[in-house]
Amino acid sequence: MTPPRPTPRTRGRDDRAQTTIDFAVGAGVFLVVVAFVFAFAGQLLVPFTDAERAPTADRFADSLAGGVLGQADEPAVLDAECTAAFFATVQDGDTPPSRCAFGAGSTASAVLGTDARVNVTVEERPPDGDVVVLATPSGPRTLATPSAPTATQSVTVARRFVRLDGRSYRLVVRVW
Structure with missing residues (x-):
């Protein structure tokens, strides 16, 4: 006669298939997956x-390059007097020439018609690759609006290549 097969009620503790090591591996994998989800789920939504x-930012860069700092019939060609006046107006409150598309005492945000914080810069990129911020002929003042974002603020940047006095420059608009 053959002995009876053990039933679930008659099995002993040593007959179980799960061991402490199996449980530890499973719990470790679960914790790694949960940590991965918490670490990277926020980064998935950043874009x-x-x-x-x-x-x-793109609209502002197009507006500045397409007519505010130059002539609408020649997009991406900046008028030297209007460009210098734009930055002087923003910084010092000087009066721009009458042909320019902005008035005296304007801020970059007012010229662009927005409540957003805006920083505009015109940069020259020489052949050696170092970026030089363009200086106005009247002195060492840089062609950049005074406000700039802090290192902790999220900034969106738009760039346009423009011509000014026959040379190539980069118009950079930062919005935050």
Whole structure:
């Protein structure tokens, strides 16, 4: 006669298939997956948080390069007097020439018609690759609006290549 097969009620503790090592490995894998989700889930949404500012920065760069700092019939060619007056107006409150598309005492935000914080810079890129911020002929003043974002603020940047006095420059618009 053969002995009876053990039933679930008659099995002993030593007959279980799960061991302490199996449990530890499973719990470790679970904790690693949970840590990965918490670490990277926030980064998955970052491209969508600045979605409203990206078109705004592009629109401002197009507006400045296409007519505010130059003539509408010659996009991306900046008028030297209007460009210098734009930065002087923003910094010192000087009066721009009448042909320019902005008035005295204007800020970059007022010229662009926005409540957003805006920083505009015109940069020269010489052949050696170092960026030089363009200085106005009247002195060492840089062609950049005075406000600048802090290192902790999220900034959207739009760039346009423009011509000024026959030379190539980069118009950089930062919105935050």
